[in-house]
Amino acid sequence: MTNRDERLKQGAMRKDWRQELVELHPEVFVRTYRSVSFAPGHPFTCGDGWREIVTRFVERLSTATSGYAVLITQIREAHGRLAIHWRAEAAVPTNIERAIEEAIALAQARSACSCIDCGATASLFSNGGRLHTACPDHAQGVQVPVPPGMENLHAVRKFVGDGSSIIECRRYDRLYDRFVDIDPNSAGVRSWHEILAHVSDPS
Structure with missing residues (x-):
């Protein structure tokens, strides 16, 4: 039995933090x-x-979307990191959408460097072809x-002044749970395209 199968079995047998989180935040789950x-x-x-990561994300989402009908449609492990999807029952202001996207990006970045079993740096x-x-x-x-200089690099959606968005490479700072800007020259790579190629397909 794999670790994932064991987690599914345990989740079905008992009420745990996952179910408690859903019950604590029905406004974004139910x-x-x-x-x-x-x-x-x-x-x-x-x-x-990943308990702390998922809990922090849900708390951020709930706070950011207070007063708006926003639903989490999926939070799951996929290819070694969190996959998170959401939808709104009506249009939300741009600042709310930005807050949601930032919360998702931070959660995904942290999951990519945190052990899914114990939470330690990973x-x-x-x-066998399965990533974890x-x-x-x-x-x-x-x-x-991981090529030297590309540790914890992520392709992050960034909003610009006119309301549109671009994809930007940023480094995740695990200590402070934040993204920091990088200079591609300091990463030891030739171009942004090389960085994007790696962070989009780390395998």
Whole structure:
């Protein structure tokens, strides 16, 4: 049985932090159809090591979208990092959308360097074609190599003054849970295109 299968089994057997989080924030998780409540974004595949990350994201989202009908449609592990999707029942102001996208980007970046089982600083591993982020104690398979200078680089959506957005490469600072700007010359690469190619397909 894989670690993911074990997490699914445990989640089905007992009420844990994932269910408690859904119940604590029904405004972003729960909807009702024909008198039946459901939570499409239930984070049941997220390991205990990502508890703080998922909880912080949900708290940020709930605060940013207060007064707006925003629903988490998916929070799950995918290719070693969080995959998060949402929708709004009506248009939301640009500043709200920016806050949502920033919260998602931070959560995904932190999950990419945090062990899904214990939360410790981690790296990406490949095990039989399956990618997972783990610390040395929970790692399985072979570590995916990262070119020097490209550690914790992420393609992040950035809004500009006119309301449009661009994709920008930024480095995630795990200590302070924030993104910092980078100079491509200091990363030891030839161009932004080389950086984007790596962060889009780290394998």
